[in-house]
Amino acid sequence: MRYFLLVVLLFTNLVSEAQLTDEQFIRKIYDEALAKGQSYEMLEHLCTKIGPRLSGSPGAAAAVEWSRQVMQAYGFDSVWLQPVMVPIGTGQRNWPHCQFKKLGSETVNICALGGSVGTGAGGVLANVVEVKTWDELRQLGEKGVKGKIVFFNRPMDPKLIPMFSSYGGAVDQRANGASEAAKLGAIGVIVRSMGVNLEDYPHTGSLRYALNIPKIPAVAIATRHAEVLSELLKDDKDLKFYFETHCETLPDAPSFNVIGELKGTERSEEIIVVGGHLDSWDLGQGAHDDGAGCVQSIEVLRLFKALGYKPKRTIRAVMFMNEENGLRGGVEYANQAKLKNEKHIAAIESDRGGFTPRGFTVPTQATAREKVRSWKPLLEPYGLSDFSQEGGGADISPLAPQGVPLMGYLPDSQRYFNFHHTAEDTFDKVDKRELELGAAAMAAIIYLIDRYGLD
Amino acid sequence: MRYFLLVVLLFTNLVSEAQLTDEQFIRKIYDEALAKGQSYEMLEHLCTKIGPRLSGSPGAAAAVEWSRQVMQAYGFDSVWLQPVMVPIGTGQRNWPHCQFKKLGSETVNICALGGSVGTGAGGVLANVVEVKTWDELRQLGEKGVKGKIVFFNRPMDPKLIPMFSSYGGAVDQRANGASEAAKLGAIGVIVRSMGVNLEDYPHTGSLRYALNIPKIPAVAIATRHAEVLSELLKDDKDLKFYFETHCETLPDAPSFNVIGELKGTERSEEIIVVGGHLDSWDLGQGAHDDGAGCVQSIEVLRLFKALGYKPKRTIRAVMFMNEENGLRGGVEYANQAKLKNEKHIAAIESDRGGFTPRGFTVPTQATAREKVRSWKPLLEPYGLSDFSQEGGGADISPLAPQGVPLMGYLPDSQRYFNFHHTAEDTFDKVDKRELELGAAAMAAIIYLIDRYGLD
Numbered sequence: 042m043r044y045f046l047l048v049v050l051l052f053t054n055l056v057s058e059a060q061l062t063d064e065q066f067i068r069k070i071y072d073e074a075l076a077k078g079q080s081y082e083m084l085e086h087l088c089t090k091i092g093p094r095l096s097g098s099p100g101a102a103a104a105v106e107w108s109r110q111v112m113q114a115y116g117f118d119s120v121w122l123q124p125v126m127v128p129i130g131t132g133q134r135n136w137p138h139c140q141f142k143k144l145g146s147e148t149v150n151i152c153a154l155g156g157s158v159g160t161g162a163g164g165v166l167a168n169v170v171e172v173k174t175w176d177e178l179r180q181l182g183e184k185g186v187k188g189k190i191v192f193f194n195r196p197m198d199p200k201l202i203p204m205f206s207s208y209g210g211a212v213d214q215r216a217n218g219a220s221e222a223a224k225l226g227a228i229g230v231i232v233r234s235m236g237v238n239l240e241d242y243p244h245t246g247s248l249r250y251a252l253n254i255p256k257i258p259a260v261a262i263a264t265r266h267a268e269v270l271s272e273l274l275k276d277d278k279d280l281k282f283y284f285e286t287h288c289e290t291l292p293d294a295p296s297f298n299v300i301g302e303l304k305g306t307e308r309s310e311e312i313i314v315v316g317g318h319l320d321s322w323d324l325g326q327g328a329h330d331d332g333a334g335c336v337q338s339i340e341v342l343r344l345f346k347a348l349g350y351k352p353k354r355t356i357r358a359v360m361f362m363n364e365e366n367g368l369r370g371g372v373e374y375a376n377q378a379k380l381k382n383e384k385h386i387a388a389i390e391s392d393r394g395g396f397t398p399r400g401f402t403v404p405t406q407a408t409a410r411e412k413v414r415s416w417k418p419l420l421e422p423y424g425l426s427d428f429s430q431e432g433g434g435a436d437i438s439p440l441a442p443q444g445v446p447l448m449g450y451l452p453d454s455q456r457y458f459n460f461h462h463t464a465e466d467t468f469d470k471v472d473k474r475e476l477e478l479g480a481a482a483m484a485a486i487i488y489l490i491d492r493y494g495l496d
Numbered sequence: 497m498r499y500f501l502l503v504v505l506l507f508t509n510l511v512s513e514a515q516l517t518d519e520q521f522i523r524k525i526y527d528e529a530l531a532k533g534q535s536y537e538m539l540e541h542l543c544t545k546i547g548p549r550l551s552g553s554p555g556a557a558a559a560v561e562w563s564r565q566v567m568q569a570y571g572f573d574s575v576w577l578q579p580v581m582v583p584i585g586t587g588q589r590n591w592p593h594c595q596f597k598k599l600g601s602e603t604v605n606i607c608a609l610g611g612s613v614g615t616g617a618g619g620v621l622a623n624v625v626e627v628k629t630w631d632e633l634r635q636l637g638e639k640g641v642k643g644k645i646v647f648f649n650r651p652m653d654p655k656l657i658p659m660f661s662s663y664g665g666a667v668d669q670r671a672n673g674a675s676e677a678a679k680l681g682a683i684g685v686i687v688r689s690m691g692v693n694l695e696d697y698p699h700t701g702s703l704r705y706a707l708n709i710p711k712i713p714a715v716a717i718a719t720r721h722a723e724v725l726s727e728l729l730k731d732d733k734d735l736k737f738y739f740e741t742h743c744e745t746l747p748d749a750p751s752f753n754v755i756g757e758l759k760g761t762e763r764s765e766e767i768i769v770v771g772g773h774l775d776s777w778d779l780g781q782g783a784h785d786d787g788a789g790c791v792q793s794i795e796v797l798r799l800f801k802a803l804g805y806k807p808k809r810t811i812r813a814v815m816f817m818n819e820e821n822g823l824r825g826g827v828e829y830a831n832q833a834k835l836k837n838e839k840h841i842a843a844i845e846s847d848r849g850g851f852t853p854r855g856f857t858v859p860t861q862a863t864a865r866e867k868v869r870s871w872k873p874l875l876e877p878y879g880l881s882d883f884s885q886e887g888g889g890a891d892i893s894p895l896a897p898q899g900v901p902l903m904g905y906l907p908d909s910q911r912y913f914n915f916h917h918t919a920e921d922t923f924d925k926v927d928k929r930e931l932e933l934g935a936a937a938m939a940a941i942i943y944l945i946d947r948y949g950l951d
Binding site for chain 2: 071072075076199200202204237238397399422423424426427453455456459472473474475478
């Protein structure tokens with residue numbers, strides 16, 4: 042009797058799978074995601090019950106445990122924690138770190154950059170020199186910079202259409218401004234926030250201190266206040282600015298990547314990764330960056346289970362830890378993959394927010410790239426028409442040297458930098474359908490990769 | 497000296513225009529719209545200083561005068577008011593018309609449908625019968641419906657990708673529910689709001705009373721409360737619902753379409769219309785519906801002026817009056833065009849919200865349609881890739897019998913029905929860049945039509 046039932050079940054399964062075209066199965070993925078999706082409820086919990094998740098913080102630890110439990114409750118074949126050492130509290134630890142600072146009669150909203158040293162209780166009080174380019178900084182030289190605060194005020198270019206291009210044209214100031222200014226004797230740095238609109242809230246994000254250069258404190262200033270400061274400096278070259286931050290980087294501490302897996306039925310040794318990063322800055326709730334990517338990745342596996350889809354290859358949802366200020370999770374995942382001689386045939390990251398779909402970034406490998414592009418007709422009815430850019434995401438980038446084809450989910454970018462790295466990146470800024478469409482898009486592309494491979 | 501200057505200026509102008517390819521000129525349109533655009537500031541004024549603009553209301557009159565002044569201040573060649581008689585206060589006049597109604601222990605948020613008669617002070621108290629289809633209503637028949645309130649509870653289908661398809665599959669209940677129920681003797685109608693998510697606020701919108709059928713009062717109920725009501729009805733077939741509305745339709749009163757024009761330099765008799773509708777429901781601020789379309793239309797002409805572009809054809813920005821509950825402005829505009837024997841070579845409407853661009857709906861005329869589609873490579877870099885649907889917008893539809901090629905600006909539709917016809921349709925729900933990209937998109941397509949025509 043048991044045997045007979047098994048045969049019937051197997052046969053039913055084979056028939057139903059054989060009957061569905063790719064078009065039909067992708068339609069089923071979207072039906073499930075849009076009518077019975079669970080990504081939005083997951084994100085609500087992650088954002089409003091757990092909240093900010095800076096690496097090494099209690100929030101990050103809670104998010105690790107929560108995502109492990111969620112994936113176990115969904116009955117994925119395996120769920121485990123992958124240990125990784127992470128820096129604690131780089132730059133942002135001492136909440137509240139957003140401080141209103143007096144500037145003449147203006148009140149200015151700042152926040153420390155990630156990784157910055159703090160000023161300590163004495164703060165920094167000094168004259169301000171404004172620059173928009175590295176050339177301007179060099180021309181000022183030691184004479185013009187020494188003992189001063191350098192104010193990097195090159196705006197994101199509003200004329201560029203993809204907002205990541207606009208971000209890319211300004212973020213060098215945040216990343217390298219402190220060390221470049223310190224080389225010339227500056228004692229502090231103010232960076233115009235990486236936001237394209239005029240806003241009252243600052244954007245944090247990592248800086249990189251160069252080796253053997255004094256580490257000076259650096260803060261971001263809200264874009265509207267950057268305009269005010271620039272105006273004031275025109276009239277008053279002797280203007281002094283005061284800011285105070287209390288940041289420190291504590292010794293590394295243990296944390297985890299969280300991994301859930303559906304085991305492949307035919308080629309289980311071939312692994313497809315879908316992921317986002319579980320950590321966030323301690324401003325806001327890390328809703329778009331990158332709670333969205335995490336819950337979408339879990340949802341991909343849940344969708345397959347709900348639809349009774351048994352992947353040929355092994356599909357892993359990975360919640361990476363410490364993308365924002367270290368990338369330790371991404372690096373460790375790639376290390377372990379190499380150590381264990383795992384064969385990853387593709388990795389896809391969602392780390393551009395939970396916005397309405399535009400397409401995917403495609404692998405740099407020519408065969409894989411053209412194969413993905415050949416699927417465009419299947420995906421275009423769902424708003425996925427942009428397959429023009431190459432590349433993946435930060436967390437999966439350490440897999441590149443192993444030759445893994447990397448991709449990224451590409452949502453619309455217009456609103457992303459209203460929220461990115463700010464106190465405004467909260468659950469209520471995410472639209473339910475836009476989030477669900479992203480989860481379905483990733484499930485659709487992973488289904489195609491699972492069926493047809495990328496080689 | 498004067499003559500010499502004139503020649504130099506003319507020559508400069510000719511050279512600069514001749515030097516620019518279409519690609520370059522479209523790039524200039526976007527540069528101006530994104531770096532120095534004024535659509536967002538216009539919308540802020542229209543929404544927050546003027547507010548709701550129901551036909552015949554003081555708000556609508558203020559919006560007429562404001563948009564006239566704005567277009568005059570920009571120095572368009574002509575700006576005028578086109579008289580049109582509009583109904584006053586259909587369904588919505590007596591603010592506050594959103595009333596919380598007790599339903600057992602539940603408090604329910606309703607609003608009158610546009611055009612509905614009011615219940616008056618006595619309200620309507622009756623048993624409720626729920627239906628999801630017209631078949632279900634017919635099967636209930638007079639026996640099941642007479643003396644009762646009919647509750648139309650077919651949800652918008654979340655599985656459809658373009659939200660207007662989802663809306664189209666449910667809005668017949670709002671449009672025809674009252675008269676279909678009245679034919680069977682119902683004394684009131686509750687319609688599930690046209691929103692895809694579960695929300696606490698109701699959506700209004702027009703109904704149509706059939707001729708010679710008793711006019712019974714109709715209200716929309718928030719989607720979340722529709723679910724609650726449906727659950728309660730399962731346990732209690734004898735449940736009674738009470739609602740009270742005070743709506744009336746006053747005699748027609750004068751109002752206006754507001755028109756601004758740039759005169760064509762070569763074929764001034766050929767007219768291209770770009771427009772939106774100035775009226776809104778009296779819930780919210782009419783930000784996405786359709787303040788966005790109005791300010792984008794004004795911005796199109798402003799962009800051309802700012803760039804020194806002299807159109808060959810005459811380009812008109814038209815703020816139509818009374819789209820929501822009568823379409824009188826659209827009808828009158830088409831009447832006048834016919835009476836004056838005007839030659840409209842194209843009309844484009846923006847009435848799908850101020851969201852991130854997806855494309856355009858294209859004319860039904862084959863030559864015009866294919867011509868528009870041939871421009872796709874010029875527009876795709878700006879996120880305009882969907883040219884799949886045919887049709888225009890409500891206000892320009894009365895031009896169809898004159899053979900005018902009609903088009904619509906097509907923004908992303910995923911968030912539109914979170915706001916449509918609700919108190920949530922406010923300025924803060926519109927993203928600056930998304931709005932600006934729409935204005936630039938319309939300017940780009942009108943530039944191409946102006947240069948190359950559609951025949």
